[in-house]
Amino acid sequence: MTVLCLVERDGDGAADASLRALAFSRELAASSEASGTGGDPGYGEEPAGSNPPGAPGENVAAVVFGPAAEVPAGALAVAGVTDAYAVESDALTGYAPLAWARAIAELITASSATAVVAAATDHGNEVLAHLAAITDLPMAANCASAAHASDGRYRLVRHRWAGSLLEDAALDAPVALLTVAVDAVAATPAAVPAKVTVHAFRPDLTDGDLAVCATESAERAGGVSLATARVVVGGGRGVGSPAGFGALEELAGLLGGALGVSRVVTSQGWRPHKQQVGQTGTRISPELYLACGISGAIQHMAGCLSARHIVAVNTDPDAPIIARADYAVIGDLNQVIPALVTALRERAGLS
């Protein structure tokens, strides 16, 4: 019995989102022993202990697209993966969502998988949705946790509204298809590293499976990326006009950070959408998020669940963001930000 996890490659290693999905998969596999739904059917009393050492509980296997030689075996071992399936195919030169799903569908049988897990990335969600459609199985997206229950079903916690609301759900399916809310799970290593066996796997693909495939080209990255910036200076409707962002940009520059904005700002056309923070924009994870003239709507805050410290500047002491931030300045950003810029420039000996 196996939990099969799609592992996306990132350079020579595994993508951070996939390491989180592997940690989630391990918890799920362990819960099958705890609930007695794993190898030993005699559940009830001391289920975990009743399994003799080495009894077939559930193991975690990885699916990696690409040649066996390129499987990031070191990272997989740390994450507790016992088997890695390297999907090799001459026809499969790049990302092809339907072909990936077909290969995983074959692997469900080959590995006797009871669950397929992927990070809730564009690739993970897309591939699992195809897999769900091919197999006619239900799929639960954006799970924060999953466990076997003694009734044979799965107990899930899912994110709704991008994590602003939690859903406790039950999943009844012969094979569970789950994507993992990346913000909700840490990429913890296994208690004991595993020994990974790599299997080359050649899927049976048709031309139709390969009809939709990606052509990749490097994006030109300009400046500090919003998603990975250590500091984000945010501006919302309270900035008041396109010109008002000058001071915020200067502040972001002084802090080596990036400018982020609310949806009101992008839908007014004040700033481009790629600077939008939130549920339908970019997720940020800075050390410091300085949110200026932003009310703190749930869809905006969903984009900063991983921010370490949130500081708000707002004229309204009752704005929702005051209940979500760690620190706040009550005041007009058009006065506070220029004064802060001056203070930081003086401190740096710039003026």
Next chain:
Amino acid sequence: MEILVCVKRVPMVGGKVVVTPDGQDVDTRMSGFAVSPHEECAVEEAVQITQRLGGTVTVLTLGPAEAADQLRDMLALGAGHGVLLETDGREWGPMATAAAIADAARRRGVGPDGGYDLLLFGNEAADTGDYQVPVRVAHALGLPCVTAIKNLEITESGAGAGAAGGSGAGGAAGARARASREYRGIEEAFDLALPAVISVKEGINLPRYPSLPGRLRAKRAVIEQFRPEYRGEGLRKELLRVPPGESKRAEILGTGTDAVPALVRLFEEFGVLS
């Protein structure tokens, strides 16, 4: 180009989500409803395509009778027809939703000779975030599919689908689209034969504000209605709850520019000053 755009009515939750006492729904007594942002962009994209290439936009939603309001909002943006798959107000799961949408699309058919050339969706519903309805619809109709698209171009409009008001029969045989998105710093582009299913994300365009004539037209438009049959599925909601730790209160550093020295000290403490 004949385009079907599927949209979802969702509550316009603002600063705080409140759950109903039975834990089954979001309390919407204080909020209005709107179309999810991704889907509003899908409608805008469809309107722009038909303005360039001719054809019509049909907007469809599965939801309660009141979801006709959201269809009218989208008709005001320039969609030509509205289709309501009316439910009894229960929340439908993604498998049943996709099956009902596929059935509705089959009524008109897909492909040349008057069928839909393109089915557009938002990437995921803002509320339930199931990330699968477009893909399931594509499989049910046997169409190619790609999701999370941020840039869409109709590269070949196909024989007979030339100028606006052309043959009237739609008929975009040979039409193709180039759809792309950014994924982990890389641009991924997909070349698809139409008819196809594509889901888009906010940012693909900036939706227009409805015009006054658009609003008037939308008010008078006839909305086609169907009542698909509900069916349960393997994934079932048990309880909704607000994540813990939501109601702290920020420490107030001060008022106006008086707070600047405290801000600088705090930034030093966080280690974000060089």
